[in-house]
Structures are given as structure tokens and as C-alpha cells.
Amino acid sequence: MFDSVKADAAQEKYCSDHHAPHFAPNRNLQYRCFRCKQDIYAEYGHPVAEHLKRGRVRLDYNKKIPGISVERAGQELICGCPFCCRSFDD
DSSP states (O other): OOOHHHHHHHHHHHHHHTTOOOOSOOGGGTTBOTTTOOBTTSSEEEEEEEEOGGGOEEEEEEEEEEOOOHHHHTTSOOOBOTTTOOBSOO
16 A cells, blocks of 8 residues: 555654664655655656666656555665665665
8 A cells, every 4th residue: 555644654653663763754845755856655656767878868657666655664664765766864
């Protein structure tokens, strides 16, 4: 299940239960990554970019990168963006 509010609550509970810092963007940032501006808890993010020669990029709309589900947010510490791989704990 994908729900930004519930996933953030699950991540807060995980961090509290495991005495871990909360690195993931919160509701004040609308759960968006600092770099790519995608909601990290969305079901799918931007299409996969295929890098071509000479710096050209083609977007593949048939391949989508999954976001972080409510279940996953409650089971592990979120330390980075699932879409652009930006680390939140730097």
C-alpha cells in the first residue's frame, strides 16, 4: 500500500522503536526528495532515464521506479531516495 502520510507515520514509529534518527523528508517538505523533488512514498516516480551517447537521455515510460510503501517504511530505516539515490544522511 502506498500512502505518504501513513508511510511517514510508520517511519517515525520505526525510528522511535529502534532509537534511530529520522532522515526521510517529512510532511513539512511534502515527503519530497531534496534533489529530484519526487514524493519518496509515491507508488511510482519518474520514468527510467536511459543515457545515450553525447550526453543525450531518453526516458523509458514503460519502466517505472517504485517508491517506498507503508510496509517498507515500517520495517527499515529510510536513508535515501528510491528514485535518484540521493542520500538523506549526509
